[in-house]
Amino acid sequence: MPEQPGRSAIEVRGVRKVFGTGESQVAALDTVSVSIRENEFFTLLGPSGCGKTTLLRLIAGFDFPSAGEILLHGQDIAPLPPFKRPVNTVFQNYALFPHMTVAENIGFGLEMLGKPKAEVKARVAEMLKLVKMEALSNRRTSQISGGQQQRVALARALAPQPKVLLLDEPLSALDFKLRKEMQIELKRLQHETGITFIFVTHDQEEALTMSDRIAVMSSGKILQVGTPWDIYDKPAERFVADFIGETNFLTAAITGMGNGKARATLKSGATIDATVAEGFQPKDNATVVVRPEHAKLTSGKGDLSGTVENIVYFGTDTHIHVRLDSSETFTVRQQNTRSAGCGFERGDKVGISIGNDAAQVLRD
Numbered sequence: 001m002p003e004q005p006g007r008s009a010i011e012v013r014g015v016r017k018v019f020g021t022g023e024s025q026v027a028a029l030d031t032v033s034v035s036i037r038e039n040e041f042f043t044l045l046g047p048s049g050c051g052k053t054t055l056l057r058l059i060a061g062f063d064f065p066s067a068g069e070i071l072l073h074g075q076d077i078a079p080l081p082p083f084k085r086p087v088n089t090v091f092q093n094y095a096l097f098p099h100m101t102v103a104e105n106i107g108f109g110l111e112m113l114g115k116p117k118a119e120v121k122a123r124v125a126e127m128l129k130l131v132k133m134e135a136l137s138n139r140r141t142s143q144i145s146g147g148q149q150q151r152v153a154l155a156r157a158l159a160p161q162p163k164v165l166l167l168d169e170p171l172s173a174l175d176f177k178l179r180k181e182m183q184i185e186l187k188r189l190q191h192e193t194g195i196t197f198i199f200v201t202h203d204q205e206e207a208l209t210m211s212d213r214i215a216v217m218s219s220g221k222i223l224q225v226g227t228p229w230d231i232y233d234k235p236a237e238r239f240v241a242d243f244i245g246e247t248n249f250l251t252a253a254i255t256g257m258g259n260g261k262a263r264a265t266l267k268s269g270a271t272i273d274a275t276v277a278e279g280f281q282p283k284d285n286a287t288v289v290v291r292p293e294h295a296k297l298t299s300g301k302g303d304l305s306g307t308v309e310n311i312v313y314f315g316t317d318t319h320i321h322v323r324l325d326s327s328e329t330f331t332v333r334q335q336n337t338r339s340a341g342c343g344f345e346r347g348d349k350v351g352i353s354i355g356n357d358a359a360q361v362l363r364d
């Protein structure tokens with residue numbers, strides 16, 4: 001039975017993790033706080049080395065925080081060793097036993113917990129059905145494909161009915177098509193079991209398509225927590241806007257504020273009204289960001305003007321790179337239609353119109 005959404009499953013409070021001593025000290029986590037809800041698909045997203053795996057390992061109990069605490073359903077889990085925590089992990093390399101069958105792998109954890117044989121059998125059957133692996137239950141895991149191994153690893157981790165499932169880049173070993181399939185499969189499993197999933201990835205597209213909420217991390221800190229829409233459309237700072245999707249950055253001076261918008265004067269002298277991120281303090285210099293799909297090319301005058309430098313066809317859309325008169329670069333993304341090309345050529349003098357609410361001012 002899925003648990004009520006909204007209540008906190010995992011509460012990370014002021015957690016620091018320092019590795020090494022003296023000069024070689026690394027703060028893998030620099031005072032991180034986050035609340036992850038019950039029945040949530042929550043993703044830790046960030047570049048390599050930002051501290052994602054370290055946070056997972058602390059929640060799993062494989063390592064201890066240097067400071068701060070981690071609560072599970074309101075209780076400090078510090079005294080509990082990993083096997084006593086109602087938390088399970090799916091590792092990147094699956095960590096299956098190759099000499100055991102699919103069913104034996106799935107039942108292994110339950111047997112270690114001393115569950116009665118009949119219960120193990122019933123639960124293994126349920127898990128085989130959940131991950132659609134009934135037909136291969138007697139195959140050794142060394143004799144099944146990567147995608148099938150992934151399903152077995154998931155079934156094994158879900159079998160003891162953990163409250164929280166930790167997934168450390170579980171799809172990274174799969175090819176593109178299988179990866180897409182497993183993304184949908186993981187979403188289905190999370191929905192059907194109602195277990196809180198904490199998923200680690202450095203792939204922004206994967207995070208956007210799968211998550212209820214995302215925490216964007218950089219250098220041991222959480223920079224922003226929000227829904228995929230929040231993170232993409234209302235990035236709190238430059239790093240988030242840059243890491244998630246493609247963005248145009250324009251240097252601007254703030255020459256006025258009002259109605260939650262800032263009047264930004266661009267290098268070209270043009271002014272545009274841009275929304276401001278929460279907590280923005282007006283100062284002389286700022287960066288205006290505009291997503292490429294929120295701008296339009298015109299052959300007449302726009303908010304910006306420049307020359308087409310490059311046109312890149314992507315099948316579903318076309319990216320048109322423009323060198324602005326201010327010498328900055330700007331990309332416009334146009335949806336392709338069946339009947340026509342993008343309508344512009346290299347060297348064309350063009351205008352760029354920026355839609356209402358498309359521009360946002362960020363703190364640097």
Ligand SMILES: Nc1ncnc2c1ncn2[C@@H]1O[C@H](COP(=O)(O)OP(=O)(O)OP(=O)(O)O)[C@@H](O)[C@H]1O
Nearest residue numbers: 019020026028047048049050051052053054055202
């Ligand atoms: N056992 C350790 N000893 C020393 N430094 C460590 C240890 N584990 C992690 N680190 C350092 O802590 C930082 C965070 O590492 P972590 O593995 O959490 O990053 P990550 O975001 O998961 O990266 P990746 O995506 O590459 O797995 C890195 O600078 C890493 O080198």
